[in-house]
Amino acid sequence: MRFATAAAMTALMAGTATAQTAPTRQDPPAQSATAAGTLQPTQVRREPRMLERAEFQIADGVVATVNDQIITGFDLRQRMLMIIAMSEVEPTPEDLPQIERQALDSLIDDRLKAQEIARYPDLKVTDQEVNQEIEAMAAELRTTGEAYLNILSQVGIQAHTVREQVRVSIGWRRLVGGRFASRARVSKAQVDQAIRQAEEAASKRQYLIGEIYIEAAQTQGGMQGAVNGAQQLIRQMIQGAPFQAVAQQFSDAPSAVRGGDAGWVVEGTVSPALQQAMDNLEVGQLSNPIVVEGGVYIIYMRDKRQGSATQLISLRQIMVELPETADAAAVTAAGQRLTALQPELTCDNMLTRATSETGLLGTDLGEGDLQSVIPQFQEAVAQAPDGAIVGPVRTPLGVHLVGVCGRRVGSAALPSRDEVESRLQRSQLAMLERRYIRDLRADALIEQK
Incomplete structure (x- = not known):
C-alpha cells in the first residue's frame, strides 16, 4: 500500500520524473518477435485525469455482497480511481x-480481510496508527499527510477511502504476521539447500527481471481474457505507465508487492516458454504475452549477466621455515618431521600443535580463490577432499603441511546466509497469506450483481 500510494503522489505532483529499473542505454535495442517494445529508462510520470462518472457506467446501487456486507457502485468507482x-x-x-474486475476483486478481498480482522477483539487499528501510516507515506515524498x-x-x-484501505492493510499485516510468523520460519537445512542451489547456479546465465502474471482462473474469459488483459497492460506501459506501478495493481504474482521485482532468475529454472523469452529479450525490452500453464506472463528484462562461479578454498598450514638456499639434507629432515606428525593432524588441531612444538609455525590462510593460491599449494590441494592434510610441500619459505579446511563455489553475486534465510521466510509467509485469503474466499458467500 505504501509503494502504491507513493506512486500516486508522485504521479500527481507536476514534473516529477521516475526512473525505471533498466540501466541507461545509448541506443534502443532492436525489437524481436518476443519483444513488444522498449521501456524508457526514465519516464515523466503523468498526472491522472478525473474520469467522468459516465465513463464508468456503474450504477450507484449494490454491485456485490460479501457475507451480507455490501459493495456499492460508489465503492467500486473509488477503487477504480x-x-x-x-x-x-x-x-x-x-x-x-x-x-473494474481488478477493483471488484480487491474490494472483495478487503471485505473478507476486514471481517476476519473483526474476529479478533484485540486486533484494533486506531485512528492514530492510520494517521501515522499516512504521514509516513507522505514523508517519502516530502509532504504532509493532510x-x-x-x-x-x-x-x-x-x-x-484511503484511510479505510490503510486500516485494513495494517490490520491484515498484523494478523498474518501474528498467525503465521512461527510457521514461516525456515530450518538450517532449508537455508543450506538454498545456498547449495545458489552455488550450483552461479556458473549459469542469469536474468534480472520484472514480472506481471495474470491468472487465467481469476480472469473473465479465462486464458483468452488473460491474454487480452496482458496486451492492454503492455500497450499502457509502452505508452508510459511505469512497469512497477502496473505490476503492483494488476499482477497476481507474489512479486506484485515489490512492483513485480522477481530478482535474478537462473537459466533453466523456469518453464521453456519463459526461458525462450528471457533468452530473446534485450535489456530494457518488454515481452509480448507469454502463455504458460494457468495464466499469462509479461516479462520486463532489467539486466542480464553471464555466470561467474569461483572455487573458494579455506586453507591452514604448518611449516618448518627453511631458506630457499637450504641444503637437501635439511629439506629432507623437515619433510620427515612433518610426515611423522601428519597422521595426528586435523584442521581443528593443527594450529594448536604448531604452537606447542618448537620449530613449527602454524598459520590460518583463510578463504580464497583456488586460482590465486601459490602454484605449489594449488597443485597439492586441487584434488584433495575437505579435511585432508596434504604435503609435505616445498616452497621458497620452507616445508609445509596444508590443511584443506573447506571448499565451496563462490561468486560476487551469491547472497549471504542471512539474505537467503530472509528471502525464504518472506516466500513462506507470502504463500501462507495467499492460502489464507483463498480459504476465506472458499468459505464466504459472495454474490455479484
Whole structure:
C-alpha cells in the first residue's frame, strides 16, 4: 500500500520524473518477435485525469455482497480511481472492464480481510496508527499527510477511502504476521539447500527481471481474457505507465508487492516458454504475452549477466621455515618431521600443535580463490577432499603441511546466509497469506450483481 500510494503522489505532483529499473542505454535495442517494445529508462510520470462518472457506467446501487456486507457502485468507482492513479494507466474503453474486475476483486478481498480482522477483539487499528501510516507515506515524498490526502482528492479519491484501505492493510499485516510468523520460519537445512542451489547456479546465465502474471482462473474469459488483459497492460506501459506501478495493481504474482521485482532468475529454472523469452529479450525490452500453464506472463528484462562461479578454498598450514638456499639434507629432515606428525593432524588441531612444538609455525590462510593460491599449494590441494592434510610441500619459505579446511563455489553475486534465510521466510509467509485469503474466499458467500 505504501509503494502504491507513493506512486500516486508522485504521479500527481507536476514534473516529477521516475526512473525505471533498466540501466541507461545509448541506443534502443532492436525489437524481436518476443519483444513488444522498449521501456524508457526514465519516464515523466503523468498526472491522472478525473474520469467522468459516465465513463464508468456503474450504477450507484449494490454491485456485490460479501457475507451480507455490501459493495456499492460508489465503492467500486473509488477503487477504480485508486487503481488508475496508482498504476498511472490512461484508461480506454477497452481497459475499463479489466480495471473494474481488478477493483471488484480487491474490494472483495478487503471485505473478507476486514471481517476476519473483526474476529479478533484485540486486533484494533486506531485512528492514530492510520494517521501515522499516512504521514509516513507522505514523508517519502516530502509532504504532509493532510497535503497528501488533498492531492488524492483532486482526482476524486476521498480521504475516507484511503484511510479505510490503510486500516485494513495494517490490520491484515498484523494478523498474518501474528498467525503465521512461527510457521514461516525456515530450518538450517532449508537455508543450506538454498545456498547449495545458489552455488550450483552461479556458473549459469542469469536474468534480472520484472514480472506481471495474470491468472487465467481469476480472469473473465479465462486464458483468452488473460491474454487480452496482458496486451492492454503492455500497450499502457509502452505508452508510459511505469512497469512497477502496473505490476503492483494488476499482477497476481507474489512479486506484485515489490512492483513485480522477481530478482535474478537462473537459466533453466523456469518453464521453456519463459526461458525462450528471457533468452530473446534485450535489456530494457518488454515481452509480448507469454502463455504458460494457468495464466499469462509479461516479462520486463532489467539486466542480464553471464555466470561467474569461483572455487573458494579455506586453507591452514604448518611449516618448518627453511631458506630457499637450504641444503637437501635439511629439506629432507623437515619433510620427515612433518610426515611423522601428519597422521595426528586435523584442521581443528593443527594450529594448536604448531604452537606447542618448537620449530613449527602454524598459520590460518583463510578463504580464497583456488586460482590465486601459490602454484605449489594449488597443485597439492586441487584434488584433495575437505579435511585432508596434504604435503609435505616445498616452497621458497620452507616445508609445509596444508590443511584443506573447506571448499565451496563462490561468486560476487551469491547472497549471504542471512539474505537467503530472509528471502525464504518472506516466500513462506507470502504463500501462507495467499492460502489464507483463498480459504476465506472458499468459505464466504459472495454474490455479484
